[in-house]
Amino acid sequence: MIGFLQGLGGGRRRFMLFAMAALSAAFLVPARPTSAHEASMAVMVLREVGPGRYLGQWSMPPIDERLRPIFPEHCAWDPPELDCGERGFVGTLSFMGLGSKQSVAMFRVFPLEGPAQAYTVSAANPIVTAARDPGRDIGAWLNLADTYVNLGIDHILRGIDHLLFVLGLIWLVRDRWMLVRTITAFTVAHSLSLAAATFGWVGVPERPLNATIALSIVFVGVEIVKLQRGQVGLAARYPWVVAFAFGLLHGLGFATALTTLGIPQTTLPFALLFFNIGVEIGQLAFVFVVLALIWAHHRVEATLPRWGAVLPAYAIGSIAAFWFLVRV
Amino acid sequence: MRAIVRRLAATFALVGAPANAHAHLVNTRLGDFYGGMLHPLTGFQDPLPWLALAILAALQGPRRARWLLVAFPVGLLVGGGLSLIAPGVSFIPLLDVALIALIGMAVAAAVVMPLPAVIGLGVVIGLAHGYQNGQAMTESTDHLLFISGVTAIGYASITMATACATAFLQGSGSWRLLALRASGSWVAAVGIMAFGLQFVAPATH
Structure with a gap:
């Protein structure tokens, strides 16, 4: 880079130095909370309060209030309580109303034991599968790939x-x-x-x-x-x-x-x-x-x-x- | 040189200072733009006459065909706007399918048209299709983005199809013209069938 700068003419070198100074000045501005930044996705948090029983709430509310979570069939959803019984929180997850105002939403699940899980649902990938341990479930990994590849395409476009x-x-x-x-x-x-x-x-x-x-x-x-x-x-x-x-x-x-x-x-x-x-x-x-x-x-x-x-x-x-x- | 090194070091040090990285310049609902882009591609009513129109333009030669690249998107844009001002014009769907048959027959006959006719046809088809696609918008749709999306895909499609048809015609062999004319007859046939179904379909309900 230094050699590159040395090879530049006086005017260009001045420009590069000016650009660097401008960048430095920009970075010196202290970081601020990003409250003005519109939430790019809705996030529903589910905390396990007993075996197979969860309490759910929006940690990042949806832009469209009509957005509704869809849980596996064996789970009973009576907001804010979710009861999945002995089978637990496994099966397909989705959101109804995704795509019109918000294209991505996420479930964050905090079980009583083990690490938290995240399941991202997008308009391009409307159904995801919740598994107990995604680390060993190849389907869960494929799901992860599908979700984030689509999210990347969505983001750049x-x-x-x-x-x-x-x-x-x-x-x-x-x-x-x-x-x-x-x-x-x-x-x-x-x-x-x-x-x-x-x-x-x-x-x-x-x-x-x-x-x-x-x-x-x-x-x-x-x-x-x-x-x-x-x-x-x-x-x-x-x-x-x-x-x-x-x-x-x-x-x-x-x-x-x-x-x-x-x-x-x-x-x-x-x-x-x-x-x-x-x-x-x-x-x-x-x-x-x-x-x-x-x-x-x-x-x-x-x-x-x-x-x-x-x-x-x-x-x-x-x-x-x-x-x-x-x-x- | 030391000054440059110092500035570079300072820049990297500042960038390296961990802090939250949040940035996106335009965090808007561009989804409706892509919704507009995809909408015409969900059926044959739009792509088929666009393809036929592009072939018809290519048959007129590049110097006339290129005007379609302006006339057609302008028609789409204005048509989309008209769908907001005067929604529910009942004859537009019938006009759309009639135009499929008309363009198909024109391609099959390899009709040579004067430049104003090429431009006029592009505008009329653009208006009809822009209007028809605009009717798909709901209250929650961002109208500007949706219509822009329809216009963008119309522009890209007509440009690519016209260029491909022109390139195809510029190859050697008289069969190329025949092949394009034959494709026009198929389009005409589809258009005539769709036109007939417009009258049959209501009677079945």
Whole structure:
């Protein structure tokens, strides 16, 4: 990195130093509670009070009050009491009303003995199976994979800021192999920071992180405009370096989806792995769709005129600048 | 250089300070956007005429076909908006299936159309389909996101289908045109059947 900085011209080095200073200043802002952050999922907590008997309550209430838990057939649900008898809390779980306003909800189960369990239900994965010991039940592990891969796909496809950044990179990088390298660098970087943030090794307060993510998109927009004017900027020259640097930030953003779930430590590494796989699937799908659309436009000769070539860059930059201002 | 190293070290030290990581720039209900995207794909009433429209546009050549990429999504967007302003127009479903038959026959006949007709057809079909999809929205649906989703999938579908049909036609061999025309006849047949069912179905209830 130092060699890279040394190789830069005076103007670029000043820019990099300014960017680092801005990032440092952003990180210096003290962390605050995230009460303004809309709950991304509803969580129902079930505490075992006697053999097969539980008390249930929402620890994170649903946005839609009509959301209702659906328990295994042998369990009698008379809020707040749940009686599953001798068979205990095993069988299929679901939520009625999922998908309209909230796409993910979770059961957190605290048995009298043994570790707490978490079962995530999503619109894409509406039924999960509760088992006594997921650590030994292959079906439970498959369920975990299914749930978190879907959650990862869901998260990236709803994260329009991340998609806009990737779109900017695709717009910026013309060479096919450089694009592969750039997207790979972004992927590696956000995987690293996602893991680090999920395990609590690093952390950044919400507001400056959001603002910096928006700023990263503005930066890419500016670089596209410069490239259209014939000036090869930093991102056009070293797109993979820029993608890696900003990918670290975006990975911290991805971590939100996992850190708010309260997943037990025993399943966290696997949840993280499957979630990241889901994110990559969603990102790759987005990249392929964009590339396919670019191909299609060329095929029907529907390309922007010379004067309009910078419009997408201005659109990307303007949207991101708006987000930046809102978040700051 | 030492200053750079110091700044880098400070940056990493600050990032490394454990704290809660919560961030997502736009935590909105984008679910309705994807709901809008998926809605037209849940039946044949939308994808089939879109495919036929794309083939018909490709038959006109790329320079005319490309206007469809603007006209059709605009029609979808306006049609979706109209469904909010004036819901429950009864002839739209009938118009939709009639258009399937009409476009299918036009493809089968390899009709050459002037540019205004290509644009007009794209807008009309967009309006009808945007309206029909817009009718699926409920009170709790985010209307803007849903209509945007319908428009986005319509734009992506028509662009891809037009490009694929154009690429197919640009290959060597006269059989390619015949194959596309044959596909148009199938679309026309489906459209005619669906049109007939529009009259039969109410009598069965």
